[in-house]
Amino acid sequence: MSVDGKWNVSMTTQRGARDATLELVSAGSDLSGTWGGAQGAQSFSGGKVDGNDVEWTVNMNNPMGAMALVFKGTVDGDSISGTVQLGQFGTGTFAGKRA
Secondary structure, eight states, rough: OOOOOOEEEEEETTTTEEEEEEEEETTTTEEEEEEETTTEEEEEEEEEETTTTTEEEEEEEEEEEEEEEEEEEHHHHHHHEEEEEGGGEEEEEEEEEOO
16 A cells, blocks of 8 residues: 555654644655644655655754654554654654544
8 A cells, every 4th residue: 555645643752642744745765745733834855665664854943943853654554653753852653544
């Protein structure tokens, strides 16, 4: 099944759960899209697809400064889940369903 599509996700961090939207667009092994959350929507490119495995980075600017969110996950049918490196703030997880 394609990783492409719109997703409703929840990201769990040390500060609690954060709901977000995700749109993934693949072209061969390249991945791009949009991550949308409380800080607004942020486009990204340069991600990778390997079968059902995905990884991408979202560079966010927030009141505490710039931070890279590095996602690594797996698509399983209409579900997506994985881990996210939250810049200098440790790691979290994310999970979601196709919208």
